[in-house]
Structure formats: C-alpha cells, structure tokens
Amino acid sequence: MAQIMLWEAIQRAHDEEMARDPLVICMGEDIGVAGGTYKATKGLYEKYGPLRVMDTPISEGGFTGLAIGASFLGVRPVVEIMSVNFAWLAMDQMFNSAAKIRYMSGGQLEAPCVFRSAGGAAHQLGAQHSARMEKVFMGIAGLRVVTPSNPKQAYGLLKSAIRSNDPVFINEHELMYNMKGEVPDSEYFHPLEGSDIARSGTDVTLFGYNISVHWCLKAAEILDKQYGISAEVIDLYSLSPLDRAGIKQSVSKTHRAVIAEEDEAPVGVGAEIIAIINEECFFELDAAPVRVHSALVPQPYNHTLEKAAIPDHEDVVKAVLKLFGKA
Amino acid sequence: MKIEDKKRVLREMVLHRRFEERCYQAYIERKIGGFLHLYPGQEACCNGVMEAARPGHDYVITGYRDHVHAIKCGSDPKEVMAELYGKETGSSKGRGGSMHIFDAAHRFMGGYALVGGPFPLAAGIAKAIQLKGGDEIAICFLGDAANNQGVFHETLNMAALWNLPVLFVCENNRYGIGTSIERSTAVVHQHKRVAAYNIEASECDGQDVEVVYEHARKAVDHVRSGKGPYFLELMTYRYRGHSMSDSRGYRTREEEELWKQRDPIFILRDRLIAAGELTMEAYEALEKETDAYIENEVIKFSEESPEPRVEDLEKYVLADRASQQQWLTGQAA
Numbered sequence: 001m002a003q004i005m006l007w008e009a010i011q012r013a014h015d016e017e018m019a020r021d022p023l024v025i026c027m028g029e030d031i032g033v034a035g036g037t038y039k040a041t042k043g044l045y046e047k048y049g050p051l052r053v054m055d056t057p058i059s060e061g062g063f064t065g066l067a068i069g070a071s072f073l074g075v076r077p078v079v080e081i082m083s084v085n086f087a088w089l090a091m092d093q094m095f096n097s098a099a100k101i102r103y104m105s106g107g108q109l110e111a112p113c114v115f116r117s118a119g120g121a122a123h124q125l126g127a128q129h130s131a132r133m134e135k136v137f138m139g140i141a142g143l144r145v146v147t148p149s150n151p152k153q154a155y156g157l158l159k160s161a162i163r164s165n166d167p168v169f170i171n172e173h174e175l176m177y178n179m180k181g182e183v184p185d186s187e188y189f190h191p192l193e194g195s196d197i198a199r200s201g202t203d204v205t206l207f208g209y210n211i212s213v214h215w216c217l218k219a220a221e222i223l224d225k226q227y228g229i230s231a232e233v234i235d236l237y238s239l240s241p242l243d244r245a246g247i248k249q250s251v252s253k254t255h256r257a258v259i260a261e262e263d264e265a266p267v268g269v270g271a272e273i274i275a276i277i278n279e280e281c282f283f284e285l286d287a288a289p290v291r292v293h294s295a296l297v298p299q300p301y302n303h304t305l306e307k308a309a310i311p312d313h314e315d316v317v318k319a320v321l322k323l324f325g326k327a
Numbered sequence: 328m329k330i331e332d333k334k335r336v337l338r339e340m341v342l343h344r345r346f347e348e349r350c351y352q353a354y355i356e357r358k359i360g361g362f363l364h365l366y367p368g369q370e371a372c373c374n375g376v377m378e379a380a381r382p383g384h385d386y387v388i389t390g391y392r393d394h395v396h397a398i399k400c401g402s403d404p405k406e407v408m409a410e411l412y413g414k415e416t417g418s419s420k421g422r423g424g425s426m427h428i429f430d431a432a433h434r435f436m437g438g439y440a441l442v443g444g445p446f447p448l449a450a451g452i453a454k455a456i457q458l459k460g461g462d463e464i465a466i467c468f469l470g471d472a473a474n475n476q477g478v479f480h481e482t483l484n485m486a487a488l489w490n491l492p493v494l495f496v497c498e499n500n501r502y503g504i505g506t507s508i509e510r511s512t513a514v515v516h517q518h519k520r521v522a523a524y525n526i527e528a529s530e531c532d533g534q535d536v537e538v539v540y541e542h543a544r545k546a547v548d549h550v551r552s553g554k555g556p557y558f559l560e561l562m563t564y565r566y567r568g569h570s571m572s573d574s575r576g577y578r579t580r581e582e583e584e585l586w587k588q589r590d591p592i593f594i595l596r597d598r599l600i601a602a603g604e605l606t607m608e609a610y611e612a613l614e615k616e617t618d619a620y621i622e623n624e625v626i627k628f629s630e631e632s633p634e635p636r637v638e639d640l641e642k643y644v645l646a647d648r649a650s651q652q653q654w655l656t657g658q659a660a
Contacts, residue, residue: 057488072452101437106419106423144645156657
C-alpha cells in the first residue's frame, strides 16, 4: 500500500478510468494544459488529448450543462468546478437537468456525471472563495453527495462515482489536497453509501465529514488522554443519502452525539443528523445532541476574524465536555 | 420537396394542429393539469426543419412547447396525450407532464422548462456524437426569448470553439411569455447576435414549410458535413398565449389576425389545391379523419390508461439499486 497525496489519489482514479473507458472524459477550467489548479488532472491532457481532457472557458453553467447533455448518450464526464463558490452558476444545470432527468423522463434517460469541487475555508480567501455548500447539494432528490476525508476515500469514491449511473457531487476541501495517506495498490471502489467508524469509542459519538473528521479524531485523542472520555468518530463520507443505520447504531451505543461541520448553521449537516437521531433513537439519548459549526457570516478576510468564524478540534472538545457537565 | 412529401407533411401538420387544439379542450375539461404551452401557428418550423433532418436518427431537444416536436420525431401521439393526462402509459410514465415529454427510442431528448436550459445540453449531445463518431446531429429548438439567457452565449462560444455538430433552431415567435421582443431584446433579428461567435447563421420565413425546408437543408448539410454549428432563425407566431393562463392582453387581435393570414397549414394546402394535387373537399375530409383518429384512439387511450401507482412514487429518482450494487456498497454483486 502506497502513501500518496490526496490530489495524486484523484489523479490516479481519473487515469485508470480514462484508460479503461474511452467515454470517460474530464473537463473544467485549467485542468488540461495547465495541469489543474489542484493537480488532480495532472498529465491527463498529454495522455488523452484535448477531446477527452477539455480546458473549458470560464462558463460554469455552460460547460456543466454540456457535460450533462453528453452523459445522456453514455459519456461519463468528470467535471471539475474550480471552487465550490462557482458551483452556484452551475447549479441550475446540476439540479434542474442532471438530478431530475431520470425522474421526469420516466426512467428513459440518466445523467451519469461526476461533479468535483473544492470547497471550504482555506487561508484568507474571503467571502466569495471560502464557501461550504454541502448543505445545498444534500437536499436535492436524484443527486448523490460524497465527501472524502483521506486519499483512500478520494480515490475510491471517484472510481465508484464514475461507474455509478447517478449524478454524483464530490465535495473536496481546498486544504486537503496535499494530505498524505495510504491508498491500496490494487483497484479499489469505495462505497457511495454508508459511513466509516474512524475510531471506536463508548461514551460519545463525534460525527464529522471531510475536514471535520480530523477535528473529531484530534478531539477524541485529547478527550481520551486528558479527560478519560472514550469518543467514537463516525466519518460520514456520504452526505446524500446519510447513513441512518450507522448513525442509529453508534448513538444507541454511546448515548451522546456531537456533530462537527465547517458548514454554517442554520440548515447544516448537523441539523439533519440531529433530526435523524430524533427519528431513529431519541430514547437512547442521555443528553441533547450538540452541533459545532461555523458562524453565520460571509467569510471574513482578516486572519483573526476568519479563525473565529471556523470551528476546530478545540471547539469539539469543549462541546463534549459541556455534554458531560465538565465545562 | 416532392409532391408526396408535401401531401404527407400537410397531413402531419393537420394532426399537429388538431392534437394541440384537442389539448386545449382537454385542459378546459380539467383532464390536463399544470402548465400547457401550445404550438398552433408554428407548425412549419418543426416540420420544415425535421423534413431536412432525419427524425429518429438525429437527436432533438427543445423547451416546454414540446408535444409536436416529439410527435415529429416519431413519438406515438397516444403516448404524448397520455403523458398530458398523467398516465402510466404516457411518454414519461406520467412523471413529466406537458413540459417534459421524452422519447429516448426516437431520440427525442426532451422538453425542458427552464428557458435556455437546453442550449448546453444540446451542445453536450453533440459532444457525445463527436466522441462516438456517428453521423447524427443534435438539433436544439428554442424560442427567441431563450437567447437572453447567459447559457445561450456560453453555449455558442463552446459549440464554435469545439466545432460541435449542433443545429440551433430559433423559433422567433416575437414574444417571451407576455413581453414582445422589441421590449425585451436589443436586437430583434436573432441571427445577427450569433455572428459574434463565427457561427453560420441565417433567417427565413417560418410560416412556409417549403421555405423552412430549403433553408434547413443547407443548415443540416452544414452541420452533418462536419463544418460545425449552425443557427437558423425562423420568423413565426404562436396563435395562442404563452400558456393557458395567458389572456394575450399584451398584443392586439388585429396583429393576431394578420399572422393568421399566413397560416402554415393554409399556405401549403392552397398551394397543393392550386397545383391540382388536392381539393378543398379532400382537405376537409382530412381534418375530419384526423379529429376522429384523435378522439377514437388518442383520447380513448389516454382516458382508459391507468394512473401510476402511489407505491412507485420514488421509482426513477436514482438508478435501480441492483444494477449499482458494487458502487453503492464497494462489494461486487
């Protein structure tokens, strides 16, 4: 098993799928000749040429729609939206065309498209380049939403997303492309549904996805070493559908839940998970579930303000201690 | 156009007209719900273009005024009407409705209800054709008002840039819902807007099906021969309102009457009569036969067809699970 960076994992998934199937193509701004803003398509232009690795004009609505139209005929496009903030411009096509086509055609057409996009607050990118928008995508019928927390997931989720006959939105994080991790040497398909137990525990469940899985893991370490609290960490790599059974199972064991998200409340991932806990295992709870989330502000540029707007592992620790009456 | 083709096209246009008028009646009777956008007045556009193309072979996509385009591509009028009735036997199994007729078997890629939305989808279909190497073309029928959306320009740019085999047909009926083109658009003649993208474009009378056919032949040949996209503008008029909720208060009855003097069906009918190929009696008989067919077969089928089952409410949201096992679970089936 090799240690590779997350961008390399994404690049490898593209490369394997494009080598296998001539109808797998990729497109986006600067992904070809320039090699990709995050290097996720590095070397593919040279290998597969301009017909299959398409440097697009800066027209998110247009090229996303174009990818969807091509997918109606069995082409499997992987669309890179450079920043999730720009996905607003493509959402009309993603939601009104890709997500609805199977239903409104009575099952005649489908849109096996993959939309990859980098979201999240990086370093002082300001209000229009720091969005977390998973909550918008996960409310759309007909669209799958997955989000990798490590290179293995990034590789395996993209492989499965390309093979899937449904449109899949992959929510990546700007700060995670250089993260290193183990990826199997042989071909691997990560499930598009479900959740992973990233760390086993007995006293409280910490739910995270993408970058917040790492806050949860760090918090669990601190809780264990400094406070003797055993935290279980659930990695919700699938945001749509959410893993109801996995959420129920863990909370039924630990009886307490904290959800960590970089998204803002209200109307975030945490709200949805708490609703599921209420529906599935309310009487198992020993305390009201808590969510840790960003402040509801357009992302500030100033470094101190930015840090104040975004939670981290310390906020997760504080939330858990509060649950146990220790803070 | 050969004489047999003219006679056939006349029959088809009469079917298209009477079908739409029957939809109007069914809507008044509340057999059809939702929105209903009717095509009378514009029949020469779809017919002229598709006579020059290959229905069922070329891919066609359009907006919400889509019944006639589907039928022209080869859809059974019974299935189109059953869709409007919301029945399980409808084109889209009752899930789509008037604005979302689909017929993949006849390569009718659907009606869409976001104005301008089909532009990039059409270019994408053309991109798929380009990748697969077929001789099909993509044909995108939309109205003039769609050209004020951003994706119109984005799509023209990409279609020209990548030399995609797509024919854009602009049915310029002069109104975007209830706002006239003069009041919404700085340039009335839409083909002039396309020149900026180095795309071949032309404009012609959209009421005379033979004129449309001649222009469309040139356009279709251009696209099919690999010369890239083409934009064909057809000057036309819709007799009815934008949809059924439109009382046409934004235009005069005199204007409507003026356009009805150039009715696409009557132009062809009178030409055939003048040539001694048709009599008025035969034409009137054709109308009656068409009405009888619509009543006895199309409406009967739609009335008698079953509703979708409530148990199937969530069917077609996502792909059938069994076929997706490996990607959903990570385990081979």
